[in-house]
Amino acid sequence: MSIDMMGTREADDNKTAETQCRNCGSFVTPQFTRVFGNNQNVVFGCFECMTATDVKRGSANDPEDAARARKEMQ
Numbered sequence: 001m002s003i004d005m006m007g008t009r010e011a012d013d014n015k016t017a018e019t020q021c022r023n024c025g026s027f028v029t030p031q032f033t034r035v036f037g038n039n040q041n042v043v044f045g046c047f048e049c050m051t052a053t054d055v056k057r058g059s060a061n062d063p064e065d066a067a068r069a070r071k072e073m074q
């Protein structure tokens, strides 16, 4: 099975998860987005731009939390 980067949706995936971090644009897996993202399956942080601790704390599902987490990282 291959990943279609051009954005073709899987018909059997009724709630399509984004595969891009809204903050840094890094690729994230749909599974990552479902677990750590918000109700729209969008993530505002990932392991590239945020610490794993912050991601696991749920900061990736909120833009303001994500911004705060990034500042602490610098």
Ligand SMILES: [Zn+2]
Binding pocket: 021, 022, 023, 024, 025, 026, 044, 045, 046, 047, 048, 049, 050
């Ligand atoms: Zn990111």
